[in-house]
Amino acid sequence: MKFLCLVHEEPDNGLGPQTEQEAQELVNEHLDYDETLRQSGHWLYAQALQPVETATTVRVRNGKTSITDGPFAETKEVLGGFVMIEAMDMEEAIQIAAGIPSARMGFIHVRRVCEFKSS
């Protein structure tokens, strides 16, 4: 079954990369982990996101599209990316999530994917 690991950052907790070089090392670590998961057959898809300041909110009400800036993180945590994985159960998904490098500086929300069937 599919699980989505939502990778959150906590920019103010001081655990994240402090220099450009550390940031690049973190990116490399993520890419390596993607490769590991790919080889073990768990990896489905993963992406990092542009900073939260680039977020835009789209709503359609009464046929009219409204576009607004944000939302900005009110709390100290921001969604930085996601990894979609194939796992046996929540237990295995948690183990895989714990291996995501950013789990050491932020946290990972693990959500099971809802697989709808059209009727």
Add this chain to the structure above:
Amino acid sequence: MSEDARKNVREKVDEIYRLESRRVLATLIRLLGDFDLAEEALHEAFTTALEQWAHEGLPKNPRTWLVSVGRFKAIDNIRRRARFDSSLAQIANELGPTTENPFAEDDEDIEDERLRLIFTCCHPALSPDAQIALTLRTVCGFTTEEIAHAFLTPPPTIAQRIVRAKSKIRDAHIPYEVPSHTELPDRLDSVLHVIYLVFNEGYSASFGDSLTRHDLSAEAIRLGRLLVELLPEPEAVGLLALMLLQESRRAARTSPTGELILLNEQDRTLWDRAQITEGLRLIQQALASRRFGPYTIQAAIAAVHARAARADETDWNQIVAFYDILIQAEPSPVIELNRAVAVAMRDGPEAGLTIIEEIFARGDLLEYHFAHSAHADLSRRLGKIEEARASYEKALQLSQQRSEREFLERRLREL
């Protein structure tokens, strides 16, 4: 070269900067794909012009010359920096060769790209504050300090807004283009909204001592004209008409001591006839299109006032009819309030008061000082002195602007 000739070139360059720098910038942003690079390139192009034109005289088409030199300098700069940062080398290559003759591009009709610039700066994915700051900075050429001064905001705050807006445009990939036909109406709303916010900020400062900050209103009208010139959509025409008709009353709306004078008490001989004539002509043009919206209807209401030589000649019937259309086009309690005031003028204070009390009973406009001062005014005219006093006091509590407060205090004393 003589001092005089040098001075001459400088004056000429200054004039070209005033007239052409925004168009040159708009084109450079498209060519370079980046606001900051384009601003830097613009600056370098004008610096080069100052030196080179002094020796060689003015080029045939200064605007094309500036675009070519700006682009050339920018690519050259990126190349130079690329020696230290390999990722820039690719950008420089994508931007094209620098070896080509910078003066080759001698097209007399380079497209006016300020419209792209306007739509990108007013993109709704940017916050309204950022839209205003970026528009004034890039489309109007205001300095950060000028914007900060006009909006009574510290310069670093404005600077930060502009920096953030530019990085959002770059990182979120907001396109540099005029929206397609299907998106145009929504996006145009956003542009008109920014222009009208700038106008209102100049027309009636929301707090502080100055009721009118003329520069901002004048700039908004200039922007409105530019927009109409580049994209003569009925609502753009309607907004320009609305701003001109409101602006025409500027000299009449405050007393020499700075107190607010209401429309029906204004000396109408002080109204600017030229602005009224132009506003009335534009409103006809917008109404004739049959595709108009809220700005045009508001302008139509302002036009009814403008046509009345004396306050008691105002056609309130027509004004109420326009408010009815406006409420359908854009339902809002504030418009209902304005309609209530017009109904009171047509049918007497009692009728207006009933509508305002219905709005209050719904829980709307309870924190809006104009609603309480309108309520107070109608109560006073009906001889309900206690109600009037309570409402003026409530309005006073909610109002922050000096001239409005003085007006309310005077009304309270006169009860």
